[in-house]
Amino acid sequence: xxxxxxxxxxxxxxxxxxxxxxxxxxxxxxxxxxxxxxxxxxxxxxxxxxxxxxxxxxxxxxxxxxxxxxxxxxxxxxxxxxxxxxxxxxxxxxxxxxxxxxxxxxxxxxxxxxxxxxxxxxxxxxxxxxxxxxxxxxxxxxxxxxxxxxxxxxxxxxxxxxxxxxxxxxxxxxxxxxxxxxxxxxxxxxxxxxxxxxxxxxxxxxxxxxxxxxxxxxxxxxxxxxxxxxxxxxxxxxxxxxxxxxxxxxxxxxxxxxxxxxxxxxxxxxxxxxxxxxxxxxxx
Amino acid sequence: xxxxxxxxxxxxxxxxxxxxxxxxxxxxxxxxxxxxxxxxxxxxxxxxxxxxxxxxxxxxxxxxxxxxxxxxxxxxxxxxxxxxxxxxxxxxxxxxxxxxxxxxxxxxxxxxxxxxxxxxxxxxxxxxxxxxxxxxxxxxxxxxxxxxxxxxxxxxxxxxxxxxxxxxxxxxxxxxxxxxxxxxxxxxxxxxxxxxxxxxxxxxxxxxxxxxxxxxxxxxxxxxxxxxxxxxxxxxxxxxxxxxxxxxxxxxxxxxxxxxxxxxxxxxxxxxxxxxxxxxxxxx
Numbered sequence: 001x002x003x004x005x006x007x008x009x010x011x012x013x014x015x016x017x018x019x020x021x022x023x024x025x026x027x028x029x030x031x032x033x034x035x036x037x038x039x040x041x042x043x044x045x046x047x048x049x050x051x052x053x054x055x056x057x058x059x060x061x062x063x064x065x066x067x068x069x070x071x072x073x074x075x076x077x078x079x080x081x082x083x084x085x086x087x088x089x090x091x092x093x094x095x096x097x098x099x100x101x102x103x104x105x106x107x108x109x110x111x112x113x114x115x116x117x118x119x120x121x122x123x124x125x126x127x128x129x130x131x132x133x134x135x136x137x138x139x140x141x142x143x144x145x146x147x148x149x150x151x152x153x154x155x156x157x158x159x160x161x162x163x164x165x166x167x168x169x170x171x172x173x174x175x176x177x178x179x180x181x182x183x184x185x186x187x188x189x190x191x192x193x194x195x196x197x198x199x200x201x202x203x204x205x206x207x208x209x210x211x212x213x214x215x216x217x218x219x220x221x222x223x224x225x226x227x228x229x230x231x232x233x234x235x236x237x238x239x240x241x242x243x244x245x246x247x248x249x250x251x252x253x254x255x256x257x258x259x260x261x262x263x264x265x266x267x268x269x270x271x272x273x274x275x276x277x278x279x280x281x282x283x284x
Numbered sequence: 285x286x287x288x289x290x291x292x293x294x295x296x297x298x299x300x301x302x303x304x305x306x307x308x309x310x311x312x313x314x315x316x317x318x319x320x321x322x323x324x325x326x327x328x329x330x331x332x333x334x335x336x337x338x339x340x341x342x343x344x345x346x347x348x349x350x351x352x353x354x355x356x357x358x359x360x361x362x363x364x365x366x367x368x369x370x371x372x373x374x375x376x377x378x379x380x381x382x383x384x385x386x387x388x389x390x391x392x393x394x395x396x397x398x399x400x401x402x403x404x405x406x407x408x409x410x411x412x413x414x415x416x417x418x419x420x421x422x423x424x425x426x427x428x429x430x431x432x433x434x435x436x437x438x439x440x441x442x443x444x445x446x447x448x449x450x451x452x453x454x455x456x457x458x459x460x461x462x463x464x465x466x467x468x469x470x471x472x473x474x475x476x477x478x479x480x481x482x483x484x485x486x487x488x489x490x491x492x493x494x495x496x497x498x499x500x501x502x503x504x505x506x507x508x509x510x511x512x513x514x515x516x517x518x519x520x521x522x523x524x525x526x527x528x529x530x531x532x533x534x535x536x537x538x539x540x541x542x543x544x545x546x547x548x549x550x551x552x553x554x555x556x557x558x559x560x561x562x563x564x565x566x567x568x
Binding site: 173177192193195198203205212213218219220221222223227 | 461476479488490495497500501511
């Protein structure tokens with residue numbers, strides 16, 4: 001397979017089994033920590049049955065009173081991404097103004113809800129009117145806009161944040177980041193966990209407004225959530241209650257069957273997925 | 285006067301008296317904190333005598349055993365910029381690899397020397413062979429290069445930092461920042477106090493490699509030193525000894541007479557100044 005046209009990622013060789021975050025049931029085990037029937041979440045593979053020689057990133061699921069699929073999303077890697085990025089990187093204070101891009105996605109929707117729980121004003125951007133409605137009506141964002149319908153992102157941000165942005169949760173990069181920078185307030189914080197708008201470009205877009213990092217004394221910090229999992233028990237402890245009480249909700253987009261996985265990946269990259277994109281391989 | 289061609293800064297109206305950081309002697313005062321004969325440094329004006337109605341940023345000079353001009357540089361605003369940026373923003377650890385751009389300038393030369401005192405490996409970039417020699421032979425940098433003579437900045441950085449950069453003290457922005465980002469190590473820190481390469485461009489250059497902020501978990505932080513002056517006494521206390529002992533040195537480029545000030549400003553912007561650019565208006 002040749003290098004993907006218009007992408008700076010390498011294409012995948014035929015025969016490679018992709019890994020990803022999944023929920024699984026142990027069907028057989030000689031590992032002392034896992035026994036037949038255990039439910040686990042963590043890094044598994046795009047296949048119906050996986051042999052895991054040395055589980056390097058696998059968590060036992062203790063609480064099964066909520067949908068198991070949540071362990072791939074709000075209770076898994078994306079949830080931790082929202083938690084670490086928002087609390088640890090952005091140090092939010094009550095009343096601060098928070099902007100979340102890709103806000104209806106697996107990470108963004110929880111960031112917005114954590115921000116509301118922290119007493120912040122929260123605006124999200126997304127790529128369809130359906131997603132914008134979801135943000136405002138179901139996920140409790142104060143305001144939301146469809147970035148594809150805004151002629152001028154800077155004007156859209158000024159309209160939503162007349163006094164500027166304290167915290168930007170960066171999921172997309174490129175033009176959105178460039179529009180956000182001049183709208184940041186003094187001592188603002190930007191947590192970056194990804195730049196999805198850039199992944200399928202041959203060359204990443206240039207960001208021109210970095211002088212605002214100096215002028216506004218911005219802290220712009222990237223993080224990789226896998227290095228923060230010592231905080232996972234604390235995170236579970238914090239979100240489990242609000243999820244059960246319905247104070248935090250979570251939107252999923254579930255594709256049925258392993259054969260639908262490639263199409264689901266394309267849907268995710270092209271913005272067609274609404275909420276956390278999942279593939280259901282089987283039911284337990 | 286019309287807007288300066290090729291600059292995104294406004295031009296200065298005729299009749300405006302520019303402010304700047306200077307050392308002055310009080311010739312008359314009815315302010316309780318200042319008396320005739322006091323030496324002060326802080327924000328004064330491009331003129332031989334200034335009337336300062338309410339001194340908002342003026343420090344009395346207590347120690348006159350070192351050149352008074354140092355209070356415009358290593359003991360003044362640029363010195364504090366180096367100190368705050370290096371220690372507070374970059375949190376250096378012994379053995380870390382530090383890169384300083386505009387390294388022979390008012391700020392950069394002290395950053396490099398602080399980094400050596402902290403047990404780091406330090407490389408600087410500058411814009412002439414004279415400056416590069418200064419960095420290596422007088423200011424104690426481990427390595428230095430002339431960015432104007434490097435065809436490929438990325439290759440120059442790889443040559444000087446085969447294992448990558450832990451700390452980048454950012455003074456220039458644009459292409460240099462873009463070359464630095466892929467050479468940063470995991471959990472690297474970038475302190476940005478200015479982006480001088482961008483000030484005279486009509487539009488700032490695009491920076492394309494920001495995805496490395498995520499991939500390398502970089503903290504990229506801007507700061508304005510005027511907001512950190514509560515730490516000035518601690519800074520003086522730290523650097524005064526090494527300066528007197530000759531363990532920290534400082535290179536100045538002194539223009540004579542107020543009439544030489546505009547040319548000195550142009551020399552600074554065009555990279556002709558070597559070391560901290562000063563204008564001597566009179567001697568005390």
